[in-house]
Amino acid sequence: MENSRLVLRCNDICMDFGGVKAVDHFSMAVSPSTTTGLIGPNGAGKTTIFNVFSRIYRQTSGSLELDGVNVDNRGQVEVARMGLTRTFQNIRLFSGLSVLDNVKVSLDHSAGYNMLDAVLHLPSRQREERRIGQRALDTLKLLKLDQYAQSHATSLPYGLQRRVEIARALVTEPKVLLLDEPAAGLNPEEVFQLVDFLKQIRELYPQLALLVIEHRMDLIMSLCDCLYVQNFGRTIAQGKPAQVQCDPVVLAAYLGEE
C-alpha cells in the first residue's frame, strides 16, 4: 500500500497519565474504504487511542497524520473540520435540540453566513439555512431516520439515538469515522439492526474509513477487514479477523490462560 493512499496514520503513539501508560507505542495505518476494528479487554487503552485521534488528548510522544497532513499540533476543532468525526461510548447527543438540529450542528461551522446576516435575516442566511437543512435531511433520509427529524433527540430509544449520533457524524461526509463501542447498551435486537445499519453505511459511503471499538465479537467479525488487539496499552496482535481469532496470545488475553 503506497503512502499517499493512507487516510490516517500514526507512529509510535504513547499516552501517559502521570506514570500510567494508557497507550504504549501504538502504530496504525488506515486506508480509505476499509473497516478497522480495535478490540481488547477493559482498560486496554482503546478509547484513549480514539481520544488521541480526535485530539481530545495530546499524545505524550509519537506522531499522527490525517490524510497526509501532520496533526500533532492541531486541536479538536481543526481535526473535525479536516474530516475526522466520531461517536462516543456513552451517547452524547445535544439534549436541547431536535434530531434534525443535532445533525445540522455538524454542518453549522461550514454555513457561510455571519452574525449580522443571521440577525437581519439577509438572503445569505436563508440560502445557507436551506442548504444545510436540506443536506441534513438528505442524510437522515439516506439512513432512514427522517421520520424522527423533529423529535427531541434524547427522547428516542437508545438504539435510535445511537444511529442519530452516527448520522450526525456522517453528514459532513468525513474521511474517517471513529465509532466508540457502538453496540454498548443495546439489546440483541438492536445490535442486529446496528450491524445492518453499519453495513448500509459501508455501501453508502464507499470512501469512508471506519474505525470501530467493540466488545461484541459477532459485530467485529462480520464488519472488519482488519483487527488490532490491544491489551494493557500494547498491540498484541493485528491482522485479518479470522487470523486474529485463532491467535493464542489473543485467546489468552481475552479468555484468560487455559
Added chain:
Amino acid sequence: MNNYQLGLIMNSCISVIGVVGVFIITSLAGMFSLGQAAFMTISAYFTFILAKTLGLPILLTAVMGIAASALCAYIIAVPTLKLRKDYFALITMGFGEMMSSIVIMLEKYTNGSIGYSRIPKVKPVFWIIIGLTAFVIFFAWSLKRSRFGRMCIALKTDETAAKSFGVDVYRLKIRIFVIGSCISALAGILYGLKNRVITPDGFSWNLSAEMQIFLFFGGTNSLTGAAIAGFMLKLIPETLRTVKLFGVSLQEFRTVIYCILILLVINFRPNGMLGEKEFSIRTLAGLFRRKEARNGK
C-alpha cells in the same frame, strides 16, 4: 395612561432588555455571568459623561458607550472563558463589584455615590425604549434560531462533543459574551435616559442577580419565558407598593418574594416556568387543539 404608569412600563421594558442580554449569555451559551450590571455601569457612565463634557449628541456617545462595554467584555472574556464555568461566575461577579468601586473612586467625574444626574432629556423616550425592546427581542430570537444559536445550545450541553463536530467553542463563547454584554450596555443607557440619574447603587450586584433570577424563573431555555418574566417580575413589586404588611410596604419585601418564587420554581418546575417552550403560532395551535380534545371528552 399617566406618567407613573408609563414609567412602570419603561422600567419593565428596560428589565426585559437586561434579561434578554443575560439570556443570550446564560441560556444560549451556558455561561453563568453574575456581573452584567457592570456593563450597564460602563456604558451608562461613559455615554452620559461624554455627552456632557464633550457636548456630543447622545446617539453618538451611546454607540461609544456600548463599544466601551464590548471592549471590556472582550478583555474579560479572553482569559476567563478558558476557566471552568464556576470560576467564570466568580470573576464576572468580582468585575461587577469592581465597577461599582471604580465609579465611587472616580468621584470627580462620576459624582460618586450621590449619582450622576446631568443627563440630557431625550424625547420621545417612551417610544425609544419600546422600539429598542422589540428590536432586542427580535435580535435574540433571530440569533437563537440561526446556526449560532444551534451551536451555542450544542456547546452548552456538551462542550467536548461540540468541539468534535467542528464548533469553535472558545471563539463562539467570546463572541456571545460580547454580544450579550452589548445588550446589557444598551439597557444601562436606557435606564439612565429614563431615570435621568445613575448611581453605582442602581447597578449593584443586586441587579445582576435579579436578572439571573428573572431568567431562571421564566425558563432556562426559553426567550419567551425570559421576556415575560423580565417584564412581570419587575412590574408586580411596583404594583405592590401601596399594599402594606405590618405597616411596611410590600415592595420592601421584594427580595423575600423573589426568593420564595425561586424556591417554588426550583421545586415544581426545575426548568423554569416555560422550560424550553417558545411562543409561536404552532404552540398556540397545539394549546388550542389540546383544549379542544379535553372538551371533546
